[in-house]
Amino acid sequence: MKLVTVADRGATRIGAMITRGAQNYILDLNRAQPGLPTDMLQFLQAGDAALATAQRAVAAAGERYLIPQSQVTLLAPVPRPGKIICVGHNYHGHTGAALPAYPDIFAKFANAVSGPGQPIIITRASDKVDYEGELAVVIGKRAKYVAQANALEIVAGYTIFNDVTARDYQNRTSQWTLGKSFDTFGPMGPALVMKDEIPDPGNLALSLLLNGQEMQNANTSQLIFSIPVLIEYITQAIMLEPGDVISTGTPAGTGASRKPPVFLQPGDEVRVRIEKIGELVNPVVSEK
Numbered sequence: 001m002k003l004v005t006v007a008d009r010g011a012t013r014i015g016a017m018i019t020r021g022a023q024n025y026i027l028d029l030n031r032a033q034p035g036l037p038t039d040m041l042q043f044l045q046a047g048d049a050a051l052a053t054a055q056r057a058v059a060a061a062g063e064r065y066l067i068p069q070s071q072v073t074l075l076a077p078v079p080r081p082g083k084i085i086c087v088g089h090n091y092h093g094h095t096g097a098a099l100p101a102y103p104d105i106f107a108k109f110a111n112a113v114s115g116p117g118q119p120i121i122i123t124r125a126s127d128k129v130d131y132e133g134e135l136a137v138v139i140g141k142r143a144k145y146v147a148q149a150n151a152l153e154i155v156a157g158y159t160i161f162n163d164v165t166a167r168d169y170q171n172r173t174s175q176w177t178l179g180k181s182f183d184t185f186g187p188m189g190p191a192l193v194m195k196d197e198i199p200d201p202g203n204l205a206l207s208l209l210l211n212g213q214e215m216q217n218a219n220t221s222q223l224i225f226s227i228p229v230l231i232e233y234i235t236q237a238i239m240l241e242p243g244d245v246i247s248t249g250t251p252a253g254t255g256a257s258r259k260p261p262v263f264l265q266p267g268d269e270v271r272v273r274i275e276k277i278g279e280l281v282n283p284v285v286s287e288k
């Protein structure tokens with residue numbers, strides 16, 4: 001099941017992405033099952049009962065609750081995560097010769113989140129804005145001190161995340177938060193793909209295209225610290241809650257690593273693809 005958050009006729013609701021033939025539709029879950037929450041965070045907080053209700057609605061999807069995807073606006077599947085926990089230097093080939101001893105954890109704020117098709121805004125404060133295509137994990141259960149063996153039990157599903165970064169701000173200090181958290185610097189989507197559709201998140205092809213040119217190409221099997229390792233490590237310190245997002249890091253090929261560097265410019269298009277999830281496409285515009 002692929003869950004989405006949509007804006008439609010002035011309202012924001014959750015839905016399920018369904019393909020019928022060559023046409024993509026959104027099943028309006030709140031009309032099909034009026035008892036379900038309209039907000040993704042509340043839906044995830046409602047736990048297994050809400051998930052089972054949504055699955056029944058998808059299995060019995062009637063035409064009157066299907067909306068052509070072209071008639072709604074897809075938002076980030078989790079528009080306001082409680083926490084966005086990111087990981088740096090987590091792909092073989094993206095780090096130096098020495099592998100990190102521990103995951104390099106940092107945070108982004110919810111103001112950065114935007115959805116599919118929404119613009120990445122090049123702020124007037126920086127002209128060194130970079131892309132970072134990543135697999136993101138969305139948490140489904142409240143948990144702390146989670147062992148690796150049980151880590152995927154607290155996962156709701158997976159989505160695509162672009163950890164857009166102002167490299168000049170990032171590199172001014174040892175703390176990356178400000179350079180990572182400019183408005184619109186966290187595109188997410190297009191859907192939250194529930195974990196039953198992705199039994200092995202450690203083996204997914206990932207690529208990023210800038211204006212049609214492939215800039216990043218990797219597989220999540222190249223992660224230095226796997227998703228279970230990350231969850232175990234993070235939950236030693238932090239209580240994870242439904243709707244929290246862990247973005248697992250980006251592979252080699254970022255703009256800043258190229259010679260000469262390639263930074264995002266107004267008029268660009270960034271397209272991140274991850275196997276079994278889909279693609280996240282965002283235009284780039286100038287704040288000016």
